[in-house]
Amino acid sequence: MNPNVSLSAFRLQRAVSVCSLHSLELLVASLPENVEYLSGFFPVSVSALYSAEAYLVFKPSTGEKALITSAADAPTLTELGFEGTLFPVGSFCFRYEDGDPVSDFVREQLKTRYASVSDALASAITALGFSRGRIAMDESRMPIGTWNQVRKAFPNADFIEGAPVFRQIKYIKHPDEVALIKKSTNITETSFQRLLPLIRRGISEEEMCQAFYEGVMAQGAVPYFCTATVDRRSAFVDTYNHPLSTVKEGSVIRFDFGCIYKGFRSDIARTVVAGENEKAARYYSGILEGEEAAISALHPGVTAGEIFDTAVAAVRKTIPHYDRHHCGHGIGLACYDLPSICPGSDVPIEKDMVLCIETPYYELGWGGVQVEDTVLVTGESAEYLTESSRELIYVEV
Numbered sequence: 001m002n003p004n005v006s007l008s009a010f011r012l013q014r015a016v017s018v019c020s021l022h023s024l025e026l027l028v029a030s031l032p033e034n035v036e037y038l039s040g041f042f043p044v045s046v047s048a049l050y051s052a053e054a055y056l057v058f059k060p061s062t063g064e065k066a067l068i069t070s071a072a073d074a075p076t077l078t079e080l081g082f083e084g085t086l087f088p089v090g091s092f093c094f095r096y097e098d099g100d101p102v103s104d105f106v107r108e109q110l111k112t113r114y115a116s117v118s119d120a121l122a123s124a125i126t127a128l129g130f131s132r133g134r135i136a137m138d139e140s141r142m143p144i145g146t147w148n149q150v151r152k153a154f155p156n157a158d159f160i161e162g163a164p165v166f167r168q169i170k171y172i173k174h175p176d177e178v179a180l181i182k183k184s185t186n187i188t189e190t191s192f193q194r195l196l197p198l199i200r201r202g203i204s205e206e207e208m209c210q211a212f213y214e215g216v217m218a219q220g221a222v223p224y225f226c227t228a229t230v231d232r233r234s235a236f237v238d239t240y241n242h243p244l245s246t247v248k249e250g251s252v253i254r255f256d257f258g259c260i261y262k263g264f265r266s267d268i269a270r271t272v273v274a275g276e277n278e279k280a281a282r283y284y285s286g287i288l289e290g291e292e293a294a295i296s297a298l299h300p301g302v303t304a305g306e307i308f309d310t311a312v313a314a315v316r317k318t319i320p321h322y323d324r325h326h327c328g329h330g331i332g333l334a335c336y337d338l339p340s341i342c343p344g345s346d347v348p349i350e351k352d353m354v355l356c357i358e359t360p361y362y363e364l365g366w367g368g369v370q371v372e373d374t375v376l377v378t379g380e381s382a383e384y385l386t387e388s389s390r391e392l393i394y395v396e397v
Contacts, residue, residue: 003175010174011037012063018169019060025133026125027162029056031140033333034166035067036263041080043069046141053117053146056084059128066124071113074106085127087120088113118149131156138162167338170330172352177264177332178376181354182385184221184261185374188268189388191215192255199272201248201397205230205241208253216259224265224335226257234367237360247397252280252367256360258335265335267356268386269372274397283361284369284392286318290359291371291390294327294341298355298375298382304345311341311359319361328357331374353377354385 005013015038019027029035035056036042043054054069065084067077072092079102086109094110096103114120125135131154137147140163151159173181194215195208209226216223229236230245234254247253251274258266273280293314294307311327330337331354339347341357349355358372371390375382 005174007174007176008040011169014169014172015058016060016063018165019058019136021168022136022160022165023134024060024136024165026128026130026135027058027060027165028121028125028135028137028142029058029162029166030054030138030142031163031166033263034138034140037166037170037333039065039067039082039084041067041069041073041077041082042263043073045070045072053141053143055117055121055124055142057121057124057128059130064128066128068114068117068120068124071110074109075102078102078105078109085124087124087127089115089117089120118146121146122150122153125150125154130154134158134160136160136162136165138166140166164338167330170332170334170337171339172350173332173354173376174352178352178354178385180262180264181266181332181374184259184264184266185268185385186387187216187219187221187261188257188259188266189386190219191259192257192270193388196272196393196395199247199253199274199395199397201274202246204243204247205233205245206243208255209241209257212255212257221259221261224258224260227255228257229254229368231367232365234369235362235364236368237362247274249275249397250277251275251397252277252369254360254368254370256370256372263333265331265333266374267331267335267372268374269358269360269370270388270390270393271369271371272393272395274395276394280367280369281392283319284371286315286322287359287361287369288371288390288392289318290315290322290327291357291373294357294359295373295375295382295384298349298357298377299380300349300351300377302349304339304341304347304349305343307349307357308341308343308345311357315359315361322361324359327359328355328372330354331356349377351377351379355382 328341
């Protein structure tokens with residue numbers, strides 16, 4: 001990748017390249033992060049309201065873009081300098097001031113409005129010269145009613161699911177994206193380091209996560225998720241943090257957490273032992289060996305399935321019964337980007353992928369241990385974006 005290519009140009013190049021692989025005439029985004037990826041505009045209303053819809057239609061052969069969103073978004077698009085055609089939906093009202101540039105532009109943009117999102121989307125597709133051929137529609141935030149209305153309007157078209165296409169587009173990261181993922185990751189690490197001195201006998205899972213969230217916000221990021229589970233509950237995956245589950249001598253505390261910084265997610269994991277716990281120490285050494293073996297094996301050309309096999313084989317040296325459905329995933333604007341480091345995957349690892357590698361162990365009735373780190377695939381190996389120690393952490397309570 002040419003490092004001098006701008007982020008927006010890089011994203012359009014990625015979209016054109018992947019659309020070509022799938023012989024696509026048009027690509028439609030519905031997930032807010034996918035709309036932003038191709039337009040620079042994040043539809044806040046869709047993120048905040050489950051009933052709201054916004055779409056970006058992209059024509060790879062020409063680079064033309066059409067945006068379908070609420071009329072209320074017109075001033076924001078003016079400010080952003082959106083380069084495309086707006087198909088505004090709804091009757092949102094503005095009062096205009098004559099001679100004001102924003103007023104003049106918005107008034108012009110809203111001369112034609114659409115009563116429904118599906119009508120606006122169909123009109124945008126038609127305006128881009130499409131009537132037949134292959135179109136990928138991102139089903140992530142597209143209601144079945146909208147999907148069916150658009151399919152009905154283009155009976156000669158070949159419709160395919162667009163979410164997998166966007167995941168493939170976002171496989172490879174631009175240096176600007178890598179920098180933001182690293183910043184998001186480092187904010188999570190710093191917030192965790194601030195939390196560690198607060199761990200004491202009697203502190204609850206809920207209190208630990210609250211402290212983590214406060215650290216995240218203090219650094220200008222948005223809390224995303226935090227699982228801080230103690231002892232037997234540390235084997236519960238992605239669960240809520242119980243206000244009555246507290247730390248005691250010998251406790252195992254499994255932390256899996258992340259934040260959002262300028263749209264980019266982080267996802268790391270660490271394990272803490274309060275005092276001593278021989279089983280936790282032994283099992284943690286096994287999962288750490290597996291994680292480090294997988295990261296050491298990363299290089300362009302190896303498959304995701306081969307990395308999975310490497311991780312599991314290394315863990316089984318210590319935990320013979322270890323089993324796992326995946327050992328990592330891509331990360332970026334979404335927490336779970338492709339590829340998935342899963343058994344049998346023939347997806348090749350490529351330069352400039354950013355991956356979270358993890359080898360958690362969950363034993364119901366006892367507890368769990370986890371380590372997860374974020375890495376950038378370089379020309380020959382992988383570079384850690386996480387900076388904190390990966391060793392088992394001991395605290396006195």
